[in-house]
Amino acid sequence: MAEGRVYDLFVIGGGINGCGIARDAAGRGYSVALAEMNDFASGTSSGSTKLIHGGLRYLEHYEFRLVREALMEREVLWAMAPHVIWPLRFVLPYQKGGVRPAWLIRLGLFLYDHLGGRKLLPATKTIDLRRDEAGKPLKPLFGRAFEYSDGWVDDARIVVLNARDAQIRGATILSRHKVTSARRDGDAWAVTVAHTLSGETQTIRARMLVNAAGPWVDQVLAGAMGRNNAHNVRLVQGSHIVVRKKFDHARAYFFQNPDNRIFFAIPYEGEFTLIGTTDRDYTGDPKAIRISDEEVNYLCNAASEYFAEPVRPADIVWSYSAVRPLYDDGASKAQEATRDYVLKLDETEGAPLLNVFGGKLTTYRRLAEHALEKIGGAIGTRGASWTAGSRLPGGDFAVLGFEAEVKRLLSHSPFITRVHAERLVRCYGTDAGVMLGKAETAADLGYHFGGSLYEAEVRWLIDKEWAVTAEDVLWRRTKQGLFLTAAQAAGLEDYMTGARHAA
Missing domain, CATH: 1.10.8.870 (Alpha-glycerophosphate oxidase, cap domain)
Structure with missing residues (x-):
């Protein structure tokens, strides 16, 4: 790192949003430095349900803009990274008198098929679970299901591939470097980082700061920047369990609970089934997040309502938990809080600051594009948007190849x-x-x-x-x-x- 160099951008956070913004900016010709205090994707970005999806249930909350953007991104991202993203068919069993009437599900799936420019992903269809192999692991009371398309992603890998590509394009990428101080110094930011293993510190100057620290975005504002009134993020815990595989086919299940929540059962790493997620508010330290006994029982009981062979806590071979840093829109329930992202530009005291709130894996590329619009407005535009037709490292082969x-x-x-x-x-x-x-x-x-x-x-x-x-x-x-x-x-x-x- 050159002594006295002033970067265009300094990005805090090595999750999907931070790495996506760094990659997009570096590809446009900005000089970029990024610091992640732990490992890349070690927080929210590796604790997801690992889906590239429109968010079928978000239609119930009238989040049409978010759903349309996400649906349009599915095939864009698939083409960008056909090694870590691939299509997946979802089976949604229907039970008469269930949580949602059949007409509402059909309407939602019709919108799902037609809102987002689907080209390669197959359309929705109805299946007879008494004749289809998807019905074999389920209880016999489920006779009919809807089958639709979404995508699967290796969440942690897509993050590190974005970091790699940002570095290939000239960005300075610092893992295990915690930002201990960030202050405006004239027309630039002076950002002090400490290596979490060696303790060595250095100060880096940049014309603009991007706070994409995910669950820690408010902590960065309060700690490194000394702003004690930062209360923008609602932390929602999502936990998952992994059990020996419950079915032999390659499709996933979308299940509905009587409490209106939904969860998935997904083929995982060849020999396992991934079940999740939960949704509940979290007030502790994001670093200390762990699945609770209550969540374990909730997921086991919920899955056992559908599978003929019950899922028991003793069946769990691995579990993981993470917090989603949702923008606090005042929603009464954790599952109703918006999954949309909010970008807030602060130019009131000199060198600009962009705070990134919320977001989801599926829309990270579009979030980065919108962030670059604000960055361009603040420090000058460089280059046009370019990531839609790009490939991540290792993804330079045919989407169906x-x-x-x-x-x-x-x-x-x-x-x-x-x-x-x-x-x-x-x-x-x-x-x-x-x-x-x-x-x-x-x-x-x-x-x-x-x-x-x-x-x-x-x-x-x-x-x-x-x-x-x-x-x-x-x-x-x-x-x-x-x-x-x-x-x-x-x-x-x-x-x-x-x-x-x-x-």
Whole structure:
């Protein structure tokens, strides 16, 4: 980092919004620095239900603008990252006398099919659960269902891919750097960051500051900036459980609860089913978020109302929880609070500040575009919007070309299994072959940590994707934590510790 350099933008926060804004800005020619106090996507952005979706239930709250924007983004994002995003069909079982009448569901799905410029995703249809395999794992009282399209995303990976692409385009990306102070100094911001491992500090100057700290956006305003009246964010806890797979087909389920809340059951990592989410207000420290016994029981009981084989707490192999930093619009219930984003520009005291509130994975690219409009108005426009036709690292293959990419990798590295190849293409796309390099045998990939995780992949994650701990590798960059024993995970942690000390 050049001494005395003044960046155009300093972005606080390495979640999907911060990384998306940094990437868009760097691609337009702005000089950008971004600091994330922990690992990328270690907060809200890796704790989602992992969907690229319009938000069918948001239609009930008349959020038509948000739903339309999200629906239009599904295929844009799919084309941008066909390795970490793919289409998914959702089965919505219908029960007469249920929470929502059939006509209302049909109306919602009609709008869903026609609001958002759908081209490749198939349309809604009605299915007979007594004849369709989607009915097999369900209780026999469900005879009919609606089936519609949305998308699945590896949430943590799309965040780090945005960070990588921002860096490739010239941005300075600082992981594990906490902003301890941000103050206006003349016509620029002076931002002091402290490395969370070494404790070393540095001060970086920038013409404009973007506060995209997610759940910590108010804490940044109150702590680093000394504004004690910051109360803009409503924290809503969402928790998920993962169990051994409940069904063999590749579709997901959209379930409705009698309390008007909805939840999903989604095929996960080949051998599991992901069930979630919950919605409840949260007032604690976002770093301390954990699934509660109440939420575990809620999800198990709710899923057991649909599946013929009950879901019990003892079946859970993993769970995760995160807080959504929703803009506080005064909604009475957590599930009714707006999922839309709000961008607030502050130019009252000199160097401009943009605060980012709310948002969701599906609309992060559009949020970034809208942020760049405000940034351009504040410090001057550079370049036109460009991300709609772009590709994220590893995503430079045909949107329907996943199978061809797997075959190409198996041809390049015939010693790996098909399941391993599919996972690598899902994680890294065309970079998978680059990562495996000239290896001719599994032994050439180095130490085998367990599952399908080898040293060559771990080195890639350290060198290219800022991975520092075993948790970064096992639960964010990959989901191999589901397949490693505790002893194997400890072995990886020892390796990561050694790599840190050798760096």
